[in-house]
Amino acid sequence: MTITPIGPPCSRGPLISAEGLNGVGKTYLTNRAVETLETKPLMLDEFSEWANGRPGLGGALLRALYEASVPDPFLRGGTPMTEALLLMAIKRHDLDTVLPSLSGGLAVIEGRSVDTTAVCQALLLQPDDPDAALQTAIALLDLASSYRPLPDLTILVTDDASKALERAQRRDRCVFTGEQADFMREACALFERLAATDPVRYRVVDRRHIDEYEAAEQIRAWIQGAGDGLSCLVEPWQGPGAACMCCGQRTAAEAA
Ligand SMILES: Nc1ncnc2c1ncn2[C@@H]1O[C@H](COP(=O)(O)OP(=O)(O)OP(=O)(O)O)[C@@H](O)[C@H]1O
Numbered sequence: 001m002t003i004t005p006i007g008p009p010c011s012r013g014p015l016i017s018a019e020g021l022n023g024v025g026k027t028y029l030t031n032r033a034v035e036t037l038e039t040k041p042l043m044l045d046e047f048s049e050w051a052n053g054r055p056g057l058g059g060a061l062l063r064a065l066y067e068a069s070v071p072d073p074f075l076r077g078g079t080p081m082t083e084a085l086l087l088m089a090i091k092r093h094d095l096d097t098v099l100p101s102l103s104g105g106l107a108v109i110e111g112r113s114v115d116t117t118a119v120c121q122a123l124l125l126q127p128d129d130p131d132a133a134l135q136t137a138i139a140l141l142d143l144a145s146s147y148r149p150l151p152d153l154t155i156l157v158t159d160d161a162s163k164a165l166e167r168a169q170r171r172d173r174c175v176f177t178g179e180q181a182d183f184m185r186e187a188c189a190l191f192e193r194l195a196a197t198d199p200v201r202y203r204v205v206d207r208r209h210i211d212e213y214e215a216a217e218q219i220r221a222w223i224q225g226a227g228d229g230l231s232c233l234v235e236p237w238q239g240p241g242a243a244c245m246c247c248g249q250r251t252a253a254e255a256a
């Protein structure tokens with residue numbers, strides 16, 4: 001189903017997410033890509049960059065997850081479904097905070113969004129079964145999309161998991177355990193399989209095949225094109241005919 005405004009086209013900005021493993025270069029490449037854009041998007045930091053604490057409910061929920069999972073980089077506290085719902089609530093909170101920017105026509109780039117939640121929590125819910133994990137990730141994304149609209153565009157940055165691991169360890173001056181490195185390898189494969197299920201929303205930058213200049217240029221072009229022909233953004237739980245969260249117009253649903 002597509003949502004079309006009854007009046008003039010919606011002038012909102014695009015909601016974009018950057019996804020991929022720790023240390024794969026999401027932040028590095030996205031920052032490089034936006035350097036050359038005339039109108040800078042609003043960048044919503046990744047979790048680790050909330051180091052000084054983010055005010056508000058999103059920060060408080062994240063602190064609760066960190067405290068319950070210490071000392072695990074993947075926020076694993078032993079109750080994956082509860083964690084999934086909290087992570088979705090944080091990503092919903094992120095959306096709430098950027099609605100004024102989207103409404104003003106600005107592009108917003110989320111450093112990680114609901115796809116990370118789908119991938120990481122699916123691996124916890126279906127350990128040792130990659131096909132079941134893919135189905136679970138798809139189902140978790142479906143659940144997330146009832147909390148908030150999915151991004152208009154998701155850029156997956158991927159690479160050999162071992163390269164991403166090396167960069168993450170160097171940057172954070174830490175050593176991942178063997179189990180954590182295995183988790184990253186599984187997440188790498190699942191991110192790639194999940195992206196292949198939705199070629200309309202995902203664009204994939206594979207650093208095994210292109211250098212950082214080409215990667216940044218691709219990302220720049222995708223960000224620049226993401227604002228074309230956007231439909232209204234509606235509360236998923238309100239259904240057809242709801243007002244757009246950005247322009248306020250009532251929408252009509254039509255069969256795709
Ligand atoms: N092509 C590159 N050349 C040199 N350094 C790089 C390159 N790509 C990334 N890095 C460095 O590797 C580290 C990890 O990159 P970055 O922080 O962008 O990863 P990330 O995907 O955002 O990771 P995380 O999700 O863990 O925050 C950073 O210190 C970054 O500066």
Ligand SMILES: Cc1cn([C@H]2C[C@H](O)[C@@H](COP(=O)(O)O)O2)c(=O)[nH]c1=O
Binds near residue numbers: 074075
């Ligand atoms: C959003 C989200 C994050 N995580 C994990 C992935 C990373 O190890 C950390 C956050 O680090 P970053 O600075 O955002 O790269 O949290 C997760 O397991 N599930 C999620 O939904």
